[in-house]
Amino acid sequence: MRSPMKIAGSVAVITGGARGIGLAIGRFLAARGARVVLGDVLQAAVERAAEEIRAEGGEALAVEADVTREADVERLMDAAIERFGAIQVVIANAGIARDGLMLSRDPATGKVRRNLSAEDFRAVVEVNLTGAFLTLAEGARRMAEPGTPGVLFVISSINKAGQPGQLNYASAKAAVALWPKILAAELHWSGFAGIRVVGIAPGYTRTEALEAMEQASLEAVLKDAPLGRLVEPDELAATIALAIENEAINGTTIEVSGGVAFGPWQRAK
Ligand code: NDP
Numbered sequence: 001m002r003s004p005m006k007i008a009g010s011v012a013v014i015t016g017g018a019r020g021i022g023l024a025i026g027r028f029l030a031a032r033g034a035r036v037v038l039g040d041v042l043q044a045a046v047e048r049a050a051e052e053i054r055a056e057g058g059e060a061l062a063v064e065a066d067v068t069r070e071a072d073v074e075r076l077m078d079a080a081i082e083r084f085g086a087i088q089v090v091i092a093n094a095g096i097a098r099d100g101l102m103l104s105r106d107p108a109t110g111k112v113r114r115n116l117s118a119e120d121f122r123a124v125v126e127v128n129l130t131g132a133f134l135t136l137a138e139g140a141r142r143m144a145e146p147g148t149p150g151v152l153f154v155i156s157s158i159n160k161a162g163q164p165g166q167l168n169y170a171s172a173k174a175a176v177a178l179w180p181k182i183l184a185a186e187l188h189w190s191g192f193a194g195i196r197v198v199g200i201a202p203g204y205t206r207t208e209a210l211e212a213m214e215q216a217s218l219e220a221v222l223k224d225a226p227l228g229r230l231v232e233p234d235e236l237a238a239t240i241a242l243a244i245e246n247e248a249i250n251g252t253t254i255e256v257s258g259g260v261a262f263g264p265w266q267r268a269k
Pocket residue numbers: 015016017018019020021022039040041042065066067068093094095096127131155156157158201202203204205206207208209210
């Protein structure tokens with residue numbers, strides 16, 4: 001297998017890196033010799049995460065950066081270049097959920113209620129879609145200008161298939177799942193074919209949020225998963241590691257879901 005890119009010695013910028021999947025990816029790559037730059041909204045939290053990586057013998061830099069703010073994302077990328085000289089991997093991982101049905105009926109009054117507020121719709125689109133755009137755009141620029149080969153990752157979700165109760169989240173995740181196709185072609189046309197674009201669409205993954213879920217709902221989810229358990233964050237990180245070192249992986253979104261193709265509501269009875 002030709003593999004011009006190596007994890008060891010590469011510089012990886014990860015948004016939403018203070019915890020959950022982002023931190024797990026950071027630890028995984030750092031353990032294999034990558035220099036990791038974590039961005040997140042809270043300085044103390046992201047610094048703690050970087051310290052964890054350093055305590056394990058890895059190299060990590062923490063930067064307070066809100067992906068919805070262009071200036072923050074620019075600062076994050078600049079900090080990576082300033083500290084480590086170049087960027088080879090960018091992972092637009094920061095994401096939030098604000099679930100709710102668009103409409104429901106109040107059982108007590110029978111009146112129609114609007115559950116998903118414009119504010120919650122916008123917040124999810126702003127972080128999961130605009131934030132991912134800013135991250136990839138600023139990251140790609142830092143690779144294209146010096147001509148550094150690299151990989152841009154977006155984190156989608158199996159909910160891109162259309163999960164009820166997640167109109168905002170599923171819309172954003174469906175959109176970013178298309179980006180590898182669009183951007184790999186754009187970068188090729190623009191003469192930057194050395195920059196690849198890959199999407200990762202996780203299934204239900206072991207994170208604090210999922211562990212805090214009501215047990216019955218979690219069991220219902222797992223019953224529909226051929227894997228029979230939650231996906232481990234390291235299994236996502238290992239897929240990212242594989243994509244970094246395999247230049248044939250480009251312009252595609254890879255599901256890492258344990259076989260869950262659809263939400264439980266779509267299950268054929
Ligand atoms: P977590 O909520 O555990 O971690 C997300 C991190 O992103 C948090 O540290 C959070 O900070 C941070 N963050 C939130 N808003 C911003 C922002 N505007 N700028 C920068 N950082 C921000 O999420 P997960 O680790 O579970 O998810 C990571 C990604 O994977 C997300 O894109 C998610 O949608 C996706 N995903 C997760 C799945 C799962 O099962 N867990 C399944 C499919 C996809 P704070 O905590 O302070 O808000």
